[in-house]
Amino acid sequence: MMKNINIGVIGVGVVGTSVIKILQENKEIISARAGANVVVKKGVIRNLSKARDVNIPLSDNIDEIFKDDEIDIVIELMGGVEEAYEIAKKALQNKKALITANKAMLAYHRYDLQKIAKDIPIGFEASVCGGIPIIKALKDGLGANHILALKGILNGTSNYILTQMIQENQDFNDALSQAQKLGYAEADPSLDINGIDAGHKLLILASLAYGIDAKPQDIIIEGIESINSDDIEFANEFGYSIKLLGIAKKEGNEVELRVHPTMINKNQMIAKVEGVMNGISVIGDRVGETLYYGAGAGGDATASAVISDIIEIIRGKSSLMLGFENSPHTPLSLKSKDSIKSHYYIRLLAIDKPGVLAQIASIMSKNNISISAFLQKESKQKNSAKILFATHVTTEYAIKNTITEIKKLDSILQEPYIIRIEDE
Known part of the structure; x- marks a missing residue:
């Protein structure tokens, strides 16, 4: 008889609802792959008067999750930075495995959490590019490689806007308005269009690839707000496409990190990633270039990544969060801007x-x-x-x-x- 693994979900919004539904609707295949029954024991939300399309017990008291000795894994999906960090710390201090999709919190506090966690598992696949398993690729699949470079379209909203500007000759404001109408952009889209969201994700990837503990203010981060038709015409004239890219490159013992609009040759595979999709190119010293493509956001895609972490933790795969901690390697430093x-x-x-x-x-x-x-x-x-x-x-x-x-x-x-x- 399979044992039960109990889950507490903090934040039952779009992603949290998808996590709960997938765990229930795909219960048999998930249990078979995990080797245990995954049970969502409780969800915590801010406002109990707001209806939620889930059939689990809900509470507005977060301590019920931490004090429940039967809950094995805490999933943090509430967003924000400092409050989410305090919740993550509390979960680890109560000896509960942690899964988070919170790239902003990890951009600032990923190394702090690793020190607190010690041997308690932390899963964060959902924090970068939703359904693309790029975290596992860097931690496991490319584990034999020195990562020479990576560049990625890490934000679907900005990629959709640029695609509309290039293919449909829309100006920036019209493309943004359409993205908002279609639900691809928030009412306040600033973190997407100013490059900050992509910057958070790049910093997480850089930790895995290089062991670099950089913060957003340490790297170049620029957005797409000022791109116009002249820039697109110039790019077309000389065979380029314009993408908002997160770029990391290793040269000697230095790593450069930057997020900004970039003109890239139209023949590059990553230049062909259009609409709301994400794509990441990774160059390893042994494997060469590998490309990862897929949905970077959305409830089900992000929930898929969250559940992959649940399965990994149940299986006992609790490799160190950042991959480099306590291992001998030549320390790499951040190249100056x-x-x-x-x-x-x-x-x-x-x-x-x-x-x-x-x-x-x-x-x-x-x-x-x-x-x-x-x-x-x-x-x-x-x-x-x-x-x-x-x-x-x-x-x-x-x-x-x-x-x-x-x-x-x-x-x-x-x-x-x-x-x-x-x-x-």
């Missing part, structure tokens, strides 16, 4: 008069930046021109200095805008 190198696309709006290009070229030359591609277009604004160009490889430091100096020119009519270009 200023020393990161890239190609860059720059968009300028300038007064259309002789000498302007010479001024811009002089500033770029002074900063050792050379131009690899150039377009000049008429502007609807009278007596002005749009200047679009791409650079050869240079540093963040050099490009920042260049943009600062260009902005001071009287002939520049609009804030310069840059997009990094990944040609590799």
Whole structure:
């Protein structure tokens, strides 16, 4: 006779409801794979007066989960950072295994939780890219490899907006509005469109791949809010697609981490990931490139990842959360933002008069930046021109200095805008 494993769910929203329903509706196959009966004993919600489409006992007292000695695994699905961290700590301190989908909390507190957990399992597959098993790929499937690089479309909302802008010629605001109507974007979409959500996910992946304990403020994070049709036209002209990418690269004993809009060659597999889908390319020193594709959000996709963690914990697979703790390896450090190198696309709006290009070229030359591609277009604004160009490889430091100096020119009519270009 199979033993029962009791679950407490904190946060019974879209994902929590899906977890409960899948555990009940797919009970036989889950039990067979786990080797135990998984029973949701209780759910905790903030507001008991709000109807929930689940048939389990509900409470608004979170301590009922922690004080119940029969509950083996706590699933945290409430969101937020500090309150969720306190709940996660309390679950571990009460010797209960923890599963969380909370990428924001893990972006700030993943190493703190590992120290508290010691040998208590923590599952967090659902925190990055919903139904794509990228956490297990990095922890297990690619365990023999040094990860040389990874780059990923980690946010479906921003990818949908960019797809609409590129394929349907929508402007940013129209594409965002459509995403909200379809339920792909929240009423407040800021974390998706400003790159923060993708940044949280990249930091979790970087912990697994490199043992890097970086926080969001330590890395480059930029969003898609300022992309317009000129940028898309330039990208098309030179064979690029624009994606919001999370990028990690190892060079020597340093790792660079960054999230930003990126022009990538249309022939790359990751450039073909469209709509709300996510995709991650991982390059290992032994296996080469592997690509992971699938639904990055949604109740059932995220719940699928949560339940995979339940099964893994029941089976006794409680490998260390971050993979590197207490193991001998060459410590890797985070590369400074200023020393990161890239190609860059720059968009300028300038007064259309002789000498302007010479001024811009002089500033770029002074900063050792050379131009690899150039377009000049008429502007609807009278007596002005749009200047679009791409650079050869240079540093963040050099490009920042260049943009600062260009902005001071009287002939520049609009804030310069840059997009990094990944040609590799």
